[in-house]
Amino acid sequence: xxxxxxxxxxxxxxxxxxxxxxxxxxxxxxxxxxxxxxxxxxxxxxxxxxxxxxxxxxxxxxxxxxxxxxxxxxxxxxxxxxxxxxxxxxxxxxxxxxxxxxxxxxxxxxxxxxxxxxxxxxxxxxxxxxxxxxxxxxxxxxxxxxxxxxxxxxxxxxxxxxxxxxxxxxxxxxxxxxxxxxxxxxxxxxxxxxxxxxxxxxxxxxxxxxxxxxxxxxxxxxxxxxxxxxxxxxxxxxxxxxxxxxxxxxxxxxxxxxxxxxxxxxxxxxxxxxxxxxxxxxxxxxxxxxxxxxxxxxxxxxxxxxxxxxxxxxxxxxxxxxxxxxxxxxxxxxxxxxxxxxxxxxxxxxxxxxxxxxxxxxxxxxxxxxxxxxxxxxxxxxxxxxxxxxxxxxxxxxxxxx
Numbered sequence: 352x353x354x355x356x357x358x359x360x361x362x363x364x365x366x367x368x369x370x371x372x373x374x375x376x377x378x379x380x381x382x383x384x385x386x387x388x389x390x391x392x393x394x395x396x397x398x399x400x401x402x403x404x405x406x407x408x409x410x411x412x413x414x415x416x417x418x419x420x421x422x423x424x425x426x427x428x429x430x431x432x433x434x435x436x437x438x439x440x441x442x443x444x445x446x447x448x449x450x451x452x453x454x455x456x457x458x459x460x461x462x463x464x465x466x467x468x469x470x471x472x473x474x475x476x477x478x479x480x481x482x483x484x485x486x487x488x489x490x491x492x493x494x495x496x497x498x499x500x501x502x503x504x505x506x507x508x509x510x511x512x513x514x515x516x517x518x519x520x521x522x523x524x525x526x527x528x529x530x531x532x533x534x535x536x537x538x539x540x541x542x543x544x545x546x547x548x549x550x551x552x553x554x555x556x557x558x559x560x561x562x563x564x565x566x567x568x569x570x571x572x573x574x575x576x577x578x579x580x581x582x583x584x585x586x587x588x589x590x591x592x593x594x595x596x597x598x599x600x601x602x603x604x605x606x607x608x609x610x611x612x613x614x615x616x617x618x619x620x621x622x623x624x625x626x627x628x629x630x631x632x633x634x635x636x637x638x639x640x641x642x643x644x645x646x647x648x649x650x651x652x653x654x655x656x657x658x659x660x661x662x663x664x665x666x667x668x669x670x671x672x673x674x675x676x677x678x679x680x681x682x683x684x685x686x687x688x689x690x691x692x693x694x695x696x697x698x699x700x701x702x703x704x705x706x707x708x709x710x711x712x713x714x715x716x717x718x719x720x721x722x723x724x725x726x727x728x729x730x731x732x733x734x735x736x737x738x739x740x741x742x743x744x745x746x747x748x749x750x751x752x753x
Contacts, residue, residue, distance in 0.1 A: 364526060412558075484517060
């Protein structure tokens with residue numbers, strides 16, 4: 352018997368749940384793209400995007416997903432034959448590295464596995480060894496959605512500075528911008544890429560690059576830059592259409608405008624970061640109990656290194672795909688698939704599922720997600736400890752009281 356009739360819940364690590372207000376803002380006829388309201392909102396919209404990234408520098412908007420942000424970031428600062436050090440903590444750093452290779456960049460991987468963050472000391476040691484200054488950029492991912500590991504970005508800037516190295520620090524924040532604290536200027540990040548479909552609560556289709564003066568200088572001689580990816584006209588256009596190298600993503604901009612109002616003016620960015628931390632800890636309270644059955648565990652053992660936007664869970668015996676299927680068919684809950692963890696020494700993808708806790712979440716819908724997963728474990732007789740739902744509700748009650 353299916354109990355999924357009624358509203359469904361998307362608990363994947365992006366796209367996240369889109370607020371009704373954002374959908375209503377997008378549900379309108381196409382606007383005048385030459386003058387008027389759409390043109391008028393852009394200065395405020397770009398200023399608010401910079402507020403989210405905590406930067407006083409530049410943001411460029413692209414029609415595309417997170418992969419578009421990857422390519423735009425690389426195209427604007429790289430030349431053919433440049434060497435980049437890519438710090439790998441999961442599938443997405445590898446994807447960015449593959450893209451760099453395809454663009455003619457000489458990529459060196461530093462792999463930290465699938466259950467640990469970047470080790471800044473190893474990075475510093477490698478940078479110190481680069482006495483000729485061959486490395487032009489260091490690429491890393493703040494939160495890798497495949498593993499749910501979160502790396503310490505300020506420590507990477509410290510590693511670069513301690514080594515006296517001039518490489519650009521480039522960060523993928525696609526999974527966590529608008530969820531987790533990110534201070535681009537204070538942390539010394541030169542280039543950051545993100546998308547609209549996760550913490551920014553807007554349907555997938557728009558991505559961003561943020562860059563500072565050091566990256567702007569590198570862009571002047573970047574041979575990989577094409578007229579489409581060139582961020583200069585997008586950040587300082589003579590005509591409105593140059594912001595997008597053509598027609599604007601009109602309805603996404605209206606939706607994004609509404610989402611940024613909710614995030615910055617109504618909730619407040621710091622409160623949003625705290626809310627995501629609370630929901631992550633609520634889930635982890637539940638997983639601590641589930642893990643007592645010794646078949647299920649968080650992929651990242653140390654809470655300090657876990658993303659607060661997504662949690663990757665492992666189940667012995669490859670039962671994760673069955674849990675996902677049960678939640679979808681019986682209860683209308685969609686969980687994230689296992690992704691990119693089939694290498695030697697890691698669980699197969701069938702033994703992984705991911706719970707996204709990003710964006711437009713309330714205690715009500717998130718407790719429902721946790722309870723549904725608990726029901727799936729019981730229905731499928733997956734060994735697990737009891738008390739997970741009670742622990743989650745107590746965590747919510749404690750946080751609300753505080």
